[in-house]
Amino acid sequence: MTRRVVAPPPARAGLGRQALRYLPVLGTVLGLGLAIWLVATHDLASVTDAFGRIGIVGLAGIVLMRVAVLSLCGLAWERVLHRLSTTAEAGAFLILRFVRDGINVLLPVASVGGDVVGGRLLTFWGVPGTFAAASILVDMLIQVGTQALFVLIGVALLMQMEGESAASLAAWALRALGVTAIVLTAFFLFQRSPLMRGVERRVAELGRRFLRDQDEAAADSATGDAGVHGALDTVWAPKRWPLLFQGIVLHLLAWMLGAVEIWIALTCMGVEGVGLAEVVIIEALSQAIKSAAFPVPSGLGVQEGGFVLVGGLFGIDPGTAIALSLAKRVPDVVLGLPSLILWQTLEARRATVMAPPRG
Numbered sequence: 562m563t564r565r566v567v568a569p570p571p572a573r574a575g576l577g578r579q580a581l582r583y584l585p586v587l588g589t590v591l592g593l594g595l596a597i598w599l600v601a602t603h604d605l606a607s608v609t610d611a612f613g614r615i616g617i618v619g620l621a622g623i624v625l626m627r628v629a630v631l632s633l634c635g636l637a638w639e640r641v642l643h644r645l646s647t648t649a650e651a652g653a654f655l656i657l658r659f660v661r662d663g664i665n666v667l668l669p670v671a672s673v674g675g676d677v678v679g680g681r682l683l684t685f686w687g688v689p690g691t692f693a694a695a696s697i698l699v700d701m702l703i704q705v706g707t708q709a710l711f712v713l714i715g716v717a718l719l720m721q722m723e724g725e726s727a728a729s730l731a732a733w734a735l736r737a738l739g740v741t742a743i744v745l746t747a748f749f750l751f752q753r754s755p756l757m758r759g760v761e762r763r764v765a766e767l768g769r770r771f772l773r774d775q776d777e778a779a780a781d782s783a784t785g786d787a788g789v790h791g792a793l794d795t796v797w798a799p800k801r802w803p804l805l806f807q808g809i810v811l812h813l814l815a816w817m818l819g820a821v822e823i824w825i826a827l828t829c830m831g832v833e834g835v836g837l838a839e840v841v842i843i844e845a846l847s848q849a850i851k852s853a854a855f856p857v858p859s860g861l862g863v864q865e866g867g868f869v870l871v872g873g874l875f876g877i878d879p880g881t882a883i884a885l886s887l888a889k890r891v892p893d894v895v896l897g898l899p900s901l902i903l904w905q906t907l908e909a910r911r912a913t914v915m916a917p918p919r920g
Contacts, residue, residue, distance in 0.1 A: 591857065599865050599883060607880025611830050612887055619829030620891050623822045627892035630815045634658050637703065637811035640804045641696045641796060648687035656903065657682050663900025666859040666893040676701055678904070685911055695792035702748055703808050708848060709741045711816040715845025718838045719874075727874055734849055752793050820844035826888040830881060839875050846871045847886075859893065 615623075635658030639651045657679045664675030680697035684690050712734060719731045797805075823840045835843075850867035851860035860867075865886040872882035 591862070594862065597862075599862065599869065599879075604880050607878065608883045608887070611881040611884035614831060615826055615829040615884070615888050619825055620888065622825045623888055624892045624895050626818055626822050626825065627896060630818045631658050631662055631896070633811045633815040633818070634662075634704070637808040637815070638696065638700045640808035640811070641699045641703075642688070642692060643804050645692060645795060649683060653683065653686045659896060659900045660904045660907075663897035664904065667897040667901060669858050682904070682907055685907060689792075691789050691792040692796075694789050695796050698752060698789075698793065699796050699805070700808070702745065702752070703805070704812050705741070705852075706745055707809055707812040708816060708852065709738055709745065710813060712845045712849045713738060715842045715849075719842050719846070721838075722874070724874070730846065730871070730874070734846060737849055737853060752797070816844075816848070817841075819848070822889060822892075823885065826885050827877075830884070832877065832881060835875055835877070843868070843871050843875070859890075864889070 632655055635655035636651065638658055639654040642649070660682065661675035661679035664678055668674065676697050680693045683693040683696065688696075716731050716734045716738070719727055719734070795801075820837075820840045820843070823844050824837075827835050827840070847864060847867040850870070851864050854860055854863040857863050865883050868882040868886040869879045872885065873879070877885070
């Protein structure tokens with residue numbers, strides 16, 4: 562008697578992967594809906610009027626400030642691999658930092674999509690895939706850590722204010738910072754833990770895939786057997802802590818300069834009674850709200866809602882708050898579009914940007 566073999570049910574392992582793939586698209590739809598709702602439920606004329614008062618000069622100042630912010634972030638990224646990579650100069654990190662930001666703010670990807678691409682593009686300059694991946698992991702940790710510190714500064718200033726709304730918002734921010742601290746600690750310990758070796762092979766293979774040719778891939782494999790875990794050990798070596806501290810300072814300064822963008826916009830709008838402490842609070846808390854909704858690409862809609870919520874504490878009407886958020890998005894487009902073009906140019910001309918073979 563022949564036994565009938567019943568085929569097992571289809572594996573559901575791919576369902577989670579499919580859900581993650583479409584999560585940014587869903588976030589984009591939800592964010593766009595929120596943005597439309599915010600504009601529709603408030604006076605569109607007031608938004609247009611407030612935005613118009615900023616003027617070309619004010620918007621140009623905001624764009625230039627964003628250039629300074631991203632340049633500082635690029636220099637901070639370079640500190641991570643300083644003296645470890647002789648093939649990629651600071652200019653490469655500056656260029657790729659703009660590309661990372663352009664992808665994150667303009668494409669329907671999660672907030673780390675541009676960082677993954679940036680690490681891949683770094684290998685075009687001859688940086689081994691393991692060190693490129695390690696630099697992204699460390700730079701992201703420093704960036705999020707300094708953002709948490711910046712938000713803490715904003716919360717400390719907010720706690721000096723009176724009122725139930727300010728107290729409630731400060732309490733929420735402190736809880737969010739508590740969760741962030743746990744996540745950052747876990748992320749750091751994971752980088753330093755032997756558990757990293759469980760995933761390093763796949764990451765190293767991914768990095769070597771983008772090297773110039775199979776011969777170099779084999780050479781990199783022979784010299785980089787320690788993988789990403791070994792590269793992280795090298796980056797985190799105690800003798801390199803002064804360089805990493807420089808990256809921390811640069812990132813923190815970049816977050817501070819983000820508040821200057823708000824000051825420029827409010828000054829051009831003619832909004833009075835909002836000083837340095839207030840713009841730091843607005844920038845810090847709006848960034849915290851935006852980061853909490855990281856699946857939504859570029860915080861679409863969420864950023865606008867955050868400005869309305871936080872700006873209301875200082876008497877900024879919703880129309881002006883939405884206009885302020887739109888002004889902060891102008892550099893996203895002005896700098897992001899050329900960055901996307903540059904990304905595609907690098908992909909198309911890969912052989913010309915990569916370092917020549919070592920003799």
